Amino acid sequence: MRVAIAEDGALFREGLVLLLEAAGHQVVGCVDDGDRLLALIATEQVDVAILDIRMPPEPDGGLVTAERIRAMRPQTGLLLLSHYAETHYLMRVLEIGTERIGYRLKERVAGVQVLNDTLDRICDGEIVIEPVLAKRLVQTPAGRDGGALDKLTEREHDVLRLMAEGRTNNAIAGELFISVKAVEKNIAAIFTKLDLSGDPSVHHRRVLAVLAYLQARRIDG
Amino acid sequence: MFPLVTGTPFDHAGVVFGRLHGLLLSRLGALPTRLRPPSPGTTELRHRLEQLVHDGPALRVSALSLELGLLAVTATDPCVRDRVDAAQDAVHLVLDDLRRVGEALYPPVLTGAGIEPALRSVAERQGITLDLDLSAPDLEPGARARTCLLIADHLRTLAEGAAVAVRVRAGKRYVRVGISEAGSGRRHWAVVRCA
Structure with missing residues (x-):
């Protein structure tokens, strides 16, 4: 490189x-x-x-x-x-x-x-x-009070945090000790709850999910 | 029938005085307390110290971390590699400490981004919910820094999970700050003189 x-x-x-x-x-x-x-x-x-x-x-x-x-x-x-x-x-x-x-x-x-x-x-x-930043954003009171994000389960929150760190599905599965299929299921649920189901590009939806998450804590925080 | 009064008139006056004293104290407790901003000299010194920490020890220790990373590449003995990894972890802890010192001295984003991002950063690290109502357009850098440090220093005294409302209004000569803590109900105020 x-x-x-x-x-x-x-x-x-x-x-x-x-x-x-x-x-x-x-x-x-x-x-x-x-x-x-x-x-x-x-x-x-x-x-x-x-x-x-x-x-x-x-x-x-x-x-x-x-x-x-x-x-x-x-x-x-x-x-x-x-x-x-x-x-x-x-x-x-x-x-x-x-x-x-x-x-x-x-x-x-x-x-x-x-x-x-x-x-x-x-x-x-x-x-x-930086993982430490993504982790802190989830743990702040404002980060836990994020409108649509409130609908997420604790597991979905963990998955979203790792998505915010830019991790792949395999890496998320490894970090949370769950199967890749379970990660995909959680991500699908996050997209649905954040109303991102219509976008055809998975990568784009991942970024939008992370942005929605960051945006929510920016507004509330 | 009249109520039976026991004791001397002095005893009665003592009871009344005691009640008034208690009432006055409770009222005083609810009154806003005044916070003092750091002086211009202190503010300047804190800024310089943060820059010194950032450009001196923090940068040198970060470079040391790279050196250890390089050492880990060349080390073939697993014991040596473990010791290098342990040294890396120790270096990271030192940098975390230096970060905390720097952030407490002078919020790193204050110069480039202003009061709001700087205070949100402090609240985020403290785990505080901050409701910030800021109206301070065109505030000169000195008053901006002193106002920010005054509020940031107070935020650092609050417990994790606290909720606080901060109101900042800037005029031509003064910046007025009001702080209300939810839960305890404590209120504070401050005035920062513009240059």
């Missing part, structure tokens, strides 16, 4: 380059601000761009740059990293796009397996959300 990095912390940037290379990826460029990353992506073929959210242009240059990259090269995957897991950042990420995009804590991609899994899922067109 051809990867470009924009991160203003030299130590973290250099460590990330070494880890990406150890994981078998090609780092085509490594810069310290959003404008330089844009210039790089304009001339180089990049599969995924990794951006620090809090970098120049301040205060949240990573988000602004990600928006511009998405407009310029919609096929380039985007992985936004931050020291903080913030709902506000997540909403901004969702505004940029719900496909080929991810938002994770910096230290959580510090392993070859997790890093590869995150990059592969983004390249496959998925959205990857």
Whole structure:
């Protein structure tokens, strides 16, 4: 995979380059601000761009740059990293796009397996959300008081939380110790209860379910 | 028949005074208490400290986490790999602590996104239901930060599961804040002077 990095912390940037290379990826460029990353992506073929959210242009240059990259090269995957897991950042990420995009804590991609899994899922067109953030959203009082979401059973809530983390049906089954068929049944029930049965694309419905869930907690919270 | 009054007139006056005192105390308990915003100097210092934590220890420890991840790739001995994994877990705990320190010093999204996302973030982490009624257009950065820190600091004193209503109204010279806690019925108010 051809990867470009924009991160203003030299130590973290250099460590990330070494880890990406150890994981078998090609780092085509490594810069310290959003404008330089844009210039790089304009001339180089990049599969995924990794951006620090809090970098120049301040205060949240990573988000602004990600928006511009998405407009310029919609096929380039985007992985936004931050020291903080913030709902506000997540909403901004969702505004940029719900496909080929991810938002994770910096230290959580510090392993070859997790890093590869995150990059592969983004390249496959998925959205990857930091699990700790998805979990917190479900556990907040506002998250439990979400109109249509109130109709969901506890199991369906668990499944939706894992969907919000961008997990596949197999991964959800593994996490909850249930069969893949049971996961599919729960997802069908979630779609029905959230009134998403009419959409033909399963992936699109998954994203809509997650958005409905996030939207509900945004309104109520 | 008149009720039989026992004791001296002084005893009777004492009972009346005691009742009045109790009534006054209960009324005072229901009165809103005043909260004080942090000074401009303190606000600036807290912002600088949060940036120091973010750009210093947090970034260095995150880089250390990458170094450990790299070490795990090259380690072939299962015992060494286990120890590297344990060290990674410890590093994650340190970063969680640093995050909590940073968030308490100065809400990370305040500068880029403003008061509302910053307060919602604090409420979300505290497990508090926040009903925020905010009308503070064009508030200058200093007053905005002091208002946010005043409310955020109070939210952190509340128990998980609490419900609180916060009202913010900004004028040309002052920002007025009202806070009502459901359940306990406690109310607070504050005034933040604009620069």
